[in-house]
Amino acid sequence: MRAKNDQAPSIRKRLLALLLPSAVVILVAGTLGDYFTAIAPFREAYDQALIDTAIAVAGRVTVRNDGRPALSLPPDAAAILRADSIDSIYIKVSAADGALVYGDADLPELPESPANPSRANVAYRGEPIRLVSYRTVAGPSIVAVSVGETLHKRDRARAAVLTTAIAVDAAELGLVLAVIWLGVRLALAPLRNVAAQIHRRSARDLAPLPLGRVPVEIRGVVDALNRLFATVTRAGSEQRRFLESAAHQLRTPLTGIQAQLELMADDETDPSRKDQLGRVLDGARRLTHTTQQLLALARSDEAATLDWKLTPVDLASVVDPVVNERIAASDAAKIDLGAEVSPADARGVSWLLAEALGNLVDNAMTYTPAGGSITIRCGDDGAPFLQVTDTGPGIPPGDRARVLDRFYRGSNAQGDGSGLGLAIVHEVAQLHGATLSIDAGPDGRGTTVSLRFPVRHGGSAQAIAAR
Amino acid sequence: MRVLVVEDDPLVGDAVRRALAAAGFAADLVASAEAAASALHAESFDLAIVDIGLPRVSGLQFLQALRQRGTGLPVLILTARDGLEDRVHALDLGADDYLTKPFEIPELVARCRALIRRAHAVTSTRLALGSLNLDLAHREVTVDGALLDLTHREWTILECLVFNAGRIVSKERLKESVVNWSEDLTPNAIEVYVSRLRTKLGGAADIRAVRGMGYRIDAREK
Numbered sequence: 001m002r003a004k005n006d007q008a009p010s011i012r013k014r015l016l017a018l019l020l021p022s023a024v025v026i027l028v029a030g031t032l033g034d035y036f037t038a039i040a041p042f043r044e045a046y047d048q049a050l051i052d053t054a055i056a057v058a059g060r061v062t063v064r065n066d067g068r069p070a071l072s073l074p075p076d077a078a079a080i081l082r083a084d085s086i087d088s089i090y091i092k093v094s095a096a097d098g099a100l101v102y103g104d105a106d107l108p109e110l111p112e113s114p115a116n117p118s119r120a121n122v123a124y125r126g127e128p129i130r131l132v133s134y135r136t137v138a139g140p141s142i143v144a145v146s147v148g149e150t151l152h153k154r155d156r157a158r159a160a161v162l163t164t165a166i167a168v169d170a171a172e173l174g175l176v177l178a179v180i181w182l183g184v185r186l187a188l189a190p191l192r193n194v195a196a197q198i199h200r201r202s203a204r205d206l207a208p209l210p211l212g213r214v215p216v217e218i219r220g221v222v223d224a225l226n227r228l229f230a231t232v233t234r235a236g237s238e239q240r241r242f243l244e245s246a247a248h249q250l251r252t253p254l255t256g257i258q259a260q261l262e263l264m265a266d267d268e269t270d271p272s273r274k275d276q277l278g279r280v281l282d283g284a285r286r287l288t289h290t291t292q293q294l295l296a297l298a299r300s301d302e303a304a305t306l307d308w309k310l311t312p313v314d315l316a317s318v319v320d321p322v323v324n325e326r327i328a329a330s331d332a333a334k335i336d337l338g339a340e341v342s343p344a345d346a347r348g349v350s351w352l353l354a355e356a357l358g359n360l361v362d363n364a365m366t367y368t369p370a371g372g373s374i375t376i377r378c379g380d381d382g383a384p385f386l387q388v389t390d391t392g393p394g395i396p397p398g399d400r401a402r403v404l405d406r407f408y409r410g411s412n413a414q415g416d417g418s419g420l421g422l423a424i425v426h427e428v429a430q431l432h433g434a435t436l437s438i439d440a441g442p443d444g445r446g447t448t449v450s451l452r453f454p455v456r457h458g459g460s461a462q463a464i465a466a467r
Numbered sequence: 468m469r470v471l472v473v474e475d476d477p478l479v480g481d482a483v484r485r486a487l488a489a490a491g492f493a494a495d496l497v498a499s500a501e502a503a504a505s506a507l508h509a510e511s512f513d514l515a516i517v518d519i520g521l522p523r524v525s526g527l528q529f530l531q532a533l534r535q536r537g538t539g540l541p542v543l544i545l546t547a548r549d550g551l552e553d554r555v556h557a558l559d560l561g562a563d564d565y566l567t568k569p570f571e572i573p574e575l576v577a578r579c580r581a582l583i584r585r586a587h588a589v590t591s592t593r594l595a596l597g598s599l600n601l602d603l604a605h606r607e608v609t610v611d612g613a614l615l616d617l618t619h620r621e622w623t624i625l626e627c628l629v630f631n632a633g634r635i636v637s638k639e640r641l642k643e644s645v646v647n648w649s650e651d652l653t654p655n656a657i658e659v660y661v662s663r664l665r666t667k668l669g670g671a672a673d674i675r676a677v678r679g680m681g682y683r684i685d686a687r688e689k
Contacts, residue, residue, distance in 0.1 A: 251568040252547050256481075292569070327675065338677060340679045376679075
């Protein structure tokens with residue numbers, strides 16, 4: 001069941017497959033956007049600090065008497081400008097002709113550009129640095145002030161931003177995924193409720209499903225189901241009316257024919273005519289018997305389709321009439337028909353149970369030779385049961401399952417049974433939720449057919465206490 | 468013994484009438500409840516056999532009307548329908564017995580005899596079964612006029628069996644019927660009484676032991 005469901009298409013899986021990957025892509029893109037947005041102001045601020053330093057240094061450029069630029073920067077001030085606990089700061093001031101005015105001679109200088117100051121990342125002393133070059137006028141010439149800084153602070157800031165962004169966005173992603181999963185689950189809950197409602201129902205319950213809380217998306221399906229239920233119910237009650245009418249139309253003339261033949265055979269004095277009438281009467285009886293069985297089978301089918309009320313029945317009360325009706329026949333067949341009866345409370349339809357038991361006894365009588373015995377047992381050994389044991393030829397184990405089929409007649413079959421008897425018993429057992437089993441009789445001879453009924457709450461506890 | 472047969476199916480009605488006639492009853496056949504009502508009005512009967520499925524007025528409606536008038540006439544209902552509801556309904560309305568089609572003629576005749584016997588046991592003091600005759604007032608049994616010598620317990624058991632002729636009577640029920648006479652009675656004792664009864668009855672009636680169920684008495688076939 002479960003494995004089958006895994007194969008079947010699932011709305012939930014489809015929704016999750018559509019929603020989850022897109023949510024992941026959107027959130028990852030969001031994280032990247034956050035990162036680049038957050039990193040830009042940092043870079044700007046650090047660049048600005050470098051530019052400020054360059055402008056401050058440029059403010060100290062003077063012009064000597066010979067017209068050459070010079071820098072009047074006291075060593076204390078220079079130390080302040082270069083002070084940084086994390087990064088190394090490099091400063092260089094050069095004249096327009098490239099002559100060094102001040103600072104680190106090997107520090108590169110950015111070429112002139114429309115932007116003043118200009119900035120770029122360059123390599124210096126084996127590591128990447130951020131470099132700012134600022135050009136200013138000193139007397140007749142131009143000086144370039146370059147300030148460089150290693151990237152450690154920037155790297156740290158970027159790492160901090162990245163870590164925060166990833167942490168926050170991962171949490172966000174988790175939340176969004178959880179919300180999607182929960183949302184899909186909650187949105188599909190009404191569907192599951194309807195499915196569970198249908199699953200819980202008895203297979204025989206044909207009442208329409210309530211439409212009140214059914215979501216509009218599957219209302220069509222539930223409507224169709226309800227229409228189907230109504231059709232089945234209607235068909236069932238039509239079948240019931242048909243069967244009632246058929247029962248009357250078939251039984252009444254059969255009764256008349258059979259009774260008239262009985263009387264004619266009784267009155268007939270000519271032996272050959274009497275014999276002839278006897279055979280016709282036999283045929284009429286077989287026809288009657290088969291008709292009875294077909295009607296019983298149809299009625300128990302119908303009872304199984306429509307929700308028949310099972311009422312409390314003491315199985316012992318079913319045995320009495322069944323035995324009483326067959327005493328004369330068992331005497332004639334020289335079969336000892338008896339019973340071992342204890343109270344057994346079950347739930348059922350008592351005339352169907354009598355029909356089933358009658359068929360079991362009739363079957364046993366067909367196959368039990370003269371001098372044999374048939375015993376009906378009923379009782380409660382934890383579960384109520386009805387049982388018929390005979391001393392006939394028995395049913396080979398291979399045939400036991402098939403004898404329950406309609407019209408099947410076993411390899412040991414003899415006589416003129418219609419093959420419907422056990423099928424009726426099988427139907428009645430199903431209707432009552434009883435298990436039907438066919439075994440060899442005690443000592444491995446003959447046949448025992450048992451009907452075990454579901455344990456009744458309360459009733460069975462009593463039976464267990466009684467043991 | 469007059470029996471009114473109310474059956475609209477001519478084949479069944481005729482068979483029932485003939486069978487009853489052959490069994491020694493005077494049987495009249497009518498095909499509707501209306502005809503039955505006028506027949507009962509004109510003459511007296513000992514038993515009515517009524518089919519449920521009559522045209523216009525059903526057998527059950529007829530039975531109900533009959534009982535509402537306070538008529539105690541024994542009624543045997545015939546029906547082609549199975550199911551317990553009908554049966555219970557018919558018995559509730561005052562039917563005395565119930566037979567489902569198709570039935571065997573001997574079964575019908577036995578039921579009719581039992582119904583008449585019981586009705587007579589209420590109004591008279593005599594019960595009959597084949598050649599057996601029970602005088603309930605004097606607690607005497609005769610077979611073809613010859614008096615049988617029975618003990619009290621044998622008599623009580625025979626009375627109980629004959630009253631329920633054609634049906635199985637459990638040992639417990641037989642024991643209860645004689646329990647006034649004895650403080651401790653084993654089920655075996657019942658067997659002993661029944662076996663003595665069989666000997667004393669000779670061939671007048673069959674008392675059959677049904678294993679595990681009890682005993683049943685039937686009139687000996689002629």
